[in-house]
Amino acid sequence: MNEQKQNLSVFIILILLFTVHTYTVYTSGTENINSTRMNTSAIKGKALWQKNNCTSCHQIYGLGGYLGPDLTNVYSRYGDGVKSFLNAGIESMPVYSFSDKEQQDLLEFFKSLNESGFYPNKDVEKTWYGNIKIRDKTR
Template identity: 40%
Template sequence: MNHKKYVGILLVLLTLFFIYNFHIYTDKENYADVVLTQKALRGQHLWYKNNCNSCHQIYGLGGYLGPDLTNIYSFRNQNDAYLKILFNSGIKTMPLFDFNEQEKEELVQFLKEIDQTGHSPNIHSKIEINGWIDINHKKQHHE
């Protein structure tokens, strides 16, 4: 048996593997650079500090005990008051939070800007020939 041949094939495959990975992990074109306002960033801070992501998904990522909240802002007709009540409602398995008015505003702002930047579920995404998923972004900047 000619082992050199197999080592050669292995090296070619490894080289292709590295080129492919280098390409997909360094190609900036496929990443949306979402820019949030300071107010929304404070909302995002509250989001992580209170572990909202352990039950809710944003852009499809997060826990599955509660619903995906990527587009909740438009789904609930951009109704700030409704969302603010929900935050402190302790509905079903959601913990009973005690956010003040300013914190509720910041959380609403976060969900509003997230809603303006992406779709979830992203049913219009296409799988490209290189295996990358062409995500259907909305826009990268809030209003």
């Protein structure tokens, strides 16, 4: 084989490796991306969350105001007991008067948030091909 042909085959091999690597990085870990869906009640709860600007004091996945705690996994902490906080006016949280139905909707919202993942999430693993695997609730 002359030198030019050798260079060409090395070049083609590199292109192939690059293609396989790119394909792997962009397609692995995306299988369960839509596995958390909100039911109608949770969607109403999200609307209440937005309308009442809860995020001015609370964070979801670390984003939001810092007067109250992060609520991403509040459902894991208290389960249905989350409802007892909503109208209680604890500390500097305003006294709301959510109906039973609205409390249930907010609870469903927190439930689906909780199913979507962990925060803070420090359980991160690097794969040999350079991707990052974080602990999630879908597998």
